[in-house]
Amino acid sequence: MLDPKLLRESPELVRAAIAKKYLEVDLDAILALDAAWRAQLVEVETLRAKSKAANTEMAKLPKGSPEFIAKVQEMKAVSAEVKAREAGLVEIETKHKAAMLSLPNLPHQSVPEGRTPEQNVTFATWGTCEALSPVAKPHWEIPGFDKIIDFGRGSKVTGAGFPFYIGDGARIVRALLQFFLDEAVTAGYTEVNPPIFVNAASATATGQLPDKEGQMYEAVADGFYAVPTAEVPLTNFFRDEILDEAALPVKRAAYTPCFRREAGSYGKDVRGLNRLHQFDKVELLKWVHPTQSYIELDLLRADAERLLQKLELPYRVLLMCGGDVGFSQAKKYDLEVWAAGQQRWLEVSSCSNFEAFQARRAQIRFRKGDGKPELVHTINGSGLAVPRVLAALLENNLQADGTVKLPAALVPYFGRDALRFG
RNA sequence: GGAGAGGUGGCUGAGUGGUCGAAAGCAGCGCUUUGCUAAAGCGCCGUAGGUGUAACAGCCUACCGGGGGUUCGAAUCCCCCCCUCUCCGCCA
Numbered sequence: 001m002l003d004p005k006l007l008r009e010s011p012e013l014v015r016a017a018i019a020k021k022y023l024e025v026d027l028d029a030i031l032a033l034d035a036a037w038r039a040q041l042v043e044v045e046t047l048r049a050k051s052k053a054a055n056t057e058m059a060k061l062p063k064g065s066p067e068f069i070a071k072v073q074e075m076k077a078v079s080a081e082v083k084a085r086e087a088g089l090v091e092i093e094t095k096h097k098a099a100m101l102s103l104p105n106l107p108h109q110s111v112p113e114g115r116t117p118e119q120n121v122t123f124a125t126w127g128t129c130e131a132l133s134p135v136a137k138p139h140w141e142i143p144g145f146d147k148i149i150d151f152g153r154g155s156k157v158t159g160a161g162f163p164f165y166i167g168d169g170a171r172i173v174r175a176l177l178q179f180f181l182d183e184a185v186t187a188g189y190t191e192v193n194p195p196i197f198v199n200a201a202s203a204t205a206t207g208q209l210p211d212k213e214g215q216m217y218e219a220v221a222d223g224f225y226a227v228p229t230a231e232v233p234l235t236n237f238f239r240d241e242i243l244d245e246a247a248l249p250v251k252r253a254a255y256t257p258c259f260r261r262e263a264g265s266y267g268k269d270v271r272g273l274n275r276l277h278q279f280d281k282v283e284l285l286k287w288v289h290p291t292q293s294y295i296e297l298d299l300l301r302a303d304a305e306r307l308l309q310k311l312e313l314p315y316r317v318l319l320m321c322g323g324d325v326g327f328s329q330a331k332k333y334d335l336e337v338w339a340a341g342q343q344r345w346l347e348v349s350s351c352s353n354f355e356a357f358q359a360r361r362a363q364i365r366f367r368k369g370d371g372k373p374e375l376v377h378t379i380n381g382s383g384l385a386v387p388r389v390l391a392a393l394l395e396n397n398l399q400a401d402g403t404v405k406l407p408a409a410l411v412p413y414f415g416r417d418a419l420r421f422g
Numbered sequence: 423g424g425a426g427a428g429g430u431g432g433c434u435g436a437g438u439g440g441u442c443g444a445a446a447g448c449a450g451c452g453c454u455u456u457g458c459u460a461a462a463g464c465g466c467c468g469u470a471g472g473u474g475u476a477a478c479a480g481c482c483u484a485c486c487g488g489g490g491g492u493u494c495g496a497a498u499c500c501c502c503c504c505c506u507c508u509c510c511g512c513c514a
Contacts (some may be wrong), residue, residue, distance in 0.1 A: 004471095041472060045483045052483085055495045058438035068494095143471035240431080242469095363470095367432090371467080 001360045003101050008034060010373040020322035022115050027048075028098045037096045040089045051078045101210060105357035107322050107329040108294070114321025120334070126305070127314030129338045132396045136340035140272035143402060144421025149273070161262070161270075161277035168419045170389065172393075172406075173280060175413035176386050177255050180282040180307060184253035184383055187303045189284055192254040194233035197224035202236040205362035207328035208382035210244065217259045226259035230283035231380050238287060239362040242373050248295055248366060249288040253383065255280065273387035274346065284383040285362065293353050293377035294331070301333050301351040306385045308348070310409040313392050314338040316345065330355040337388065341395030346388040351381030394419075 007014050011031055018025050054075050061068040112121050139145060145151065148169030154162040165173050185191055187243065203209040203225050206217060217226040227233055234254050258281050262270075269275060284303060289294040301317070308315045320332040329352040336345035356375040359365070365373040397405045405417040411417045 038472070041483085045472070048484085049482060051494075055440065058494070072494045077494095079494060 001100055020107050021104055022323040023104050035100055042342045044085050044089050047082045049258045104327045107325050111325055111331050112321045115323035117324050119321040120324055121319040122316055123319040124317040129314050132340040133398050135398050135400055136395050139391045146359040147422035153239050162304055172419055175410055177191050179413045180383055183307055189251040189253035192252050194254050196256050198227055198232050202232055205239055206235050208360055214263050215261050227256055228260050229258050230254040230256040234285045235358055236377055240363045243366040245366045249286045251286050253281045253284050271272050273391040277388055280386040282383050285380040287338050287376045290377050297353040297379050300379055300381050304335055304349045307384055312407040328354055328357050337392040339392045339395045348384045348388045349382035354378045
């Protein structure tokens with residue numbers, strides 16, 4: 001959520017910033033709503049003050065006295081009017097709040113102009129994409145692939161996009177997760193194992209609700225949502241809390257399975273491990289001092305990049321242009337790994353600064369030296385998502401003998417230096 | 423799932439219809455005094471919104487788990503829900 005005061009005092013600044021994201025927003029309607037809400041608020045509060053003053057007076061009068069009885073009669077009318085006007089106030093307040101929740105976060109000034117993914121800026125590259133594997137092919141075409149990752153059985157048991165991992169397939173998933181978590185802890189993140197269902201308040205705080213409920217699986221009977229990312233339970237850990245300034249930055253990492261309905265995203269990039277409804281991911285998250293958030297964003301991105309470097313996977317870093325920065329983010333980098341078989345980049349991490357957008361919704365604050373609470377900034381990024389990393393490993397490291405050679409960093413976790421199919 | 427007890431400010435904890443935004447203690451902040459790793463005394467000390475201000479201040483309103491209700495008036499009474507604890511049931 002945006003700072004209502006900023007919107008009120010600098011609407012043109014907000015309008016320009018939203019335009020940079022190429023999002024349609026009726027700002028004038030929201031401003032009108034804001035003005036109407038404040039006018040009604042003043043009316044209701046004036047009435048309340050009147051009845052409150054009368055009540056204080058009445059408390060001093062003898063209960064059955066004529067003055068008392070007269071006052072009761074008089075105040076009955078005021079009370080009724082308060083009630084009537086409160087109803088109108090609640091109505092406009094609800095609209096106003098919904099409108100504020102519909103406003104996206106403003107992009108940071110360092111976000112490049114642009115409307116489409118093609119206009120994202122290649123910020124950095126690492127490794128070389130050529131001559132990775134002479135026998136590289138899309139991972140789903142590797143002989144024996146379905147012996148270790150079984151989409152057919154997953155589809156029977158649950159549905160499309162819910163594969164079984166078997167044997168070395170299951171083992172490599174576990175090895176990657178453990179590697180990711182160990183690296184995160186080494187980098188100073190505290191490991192957390194969070195709930196994988198969250199309530200509506202949590203999903204609202206991080207920006208999944210309202211409007212994006214169609215992207216989450218919902219346990220209707222209980223009002224819970226299956227987490228689309230560990231970001232949701234992790235960020236909400238401190239919801240409605242005030243942190244110590246000295247404790248910042250707070251750094252945490254969590255593994256969870258992630259559940260995404262991916263409604264409307266069926267298309268060319270859904271084959272194999274490229275896009276799943278359930279996948280494993282380690283998420284890195286920081287609660288930071290507002291003055292430090294862009295430094296901390298770079299540090300977090302470096303933490304994610306280091307994983308790819310240790311896995312010896314070529315990758316590039318994209319700085320997302322205004323049109324491709326998400327609804328809640330102020331700035332976003334994507335890490336994309338090269339998949340030699342598909343000859344394409346696969347997004348494996350998205351590192352974002354939300355500034356105070358989530359913190360305001362979630363009321364996560366810290367107490368400053370002068371004692372006043374102030375909103376923190378939240379930063380998060382994958383570190384990393386398993387299936388696409390696995391896809392790149394399978395494609396880039398495929399050997400002529402049909403096995404997949406594993407990078408040295410993974411060998412202690414996997415227990416062998418090569419993965420076999422079947 | 424059943425029965426009982428409870429949810430009050432950063433923490434502990436009073437408060438069963440009006441003078442309660444809420445005693446007291448702890449923690450924190452400021453001042454004073456004495457002074458060797460500290461003690462005593464005094465004062466201040468919730469959050470949010472609105473209004474107001476150059477910015478403070480001030481003023482107003484709301485908030486005692488959440489939501490409704492009764493009443494001129496609710497932390498206090500009634501209803502529903504959530505959560506915590508104890509016991510029972512079930513269960514990895």
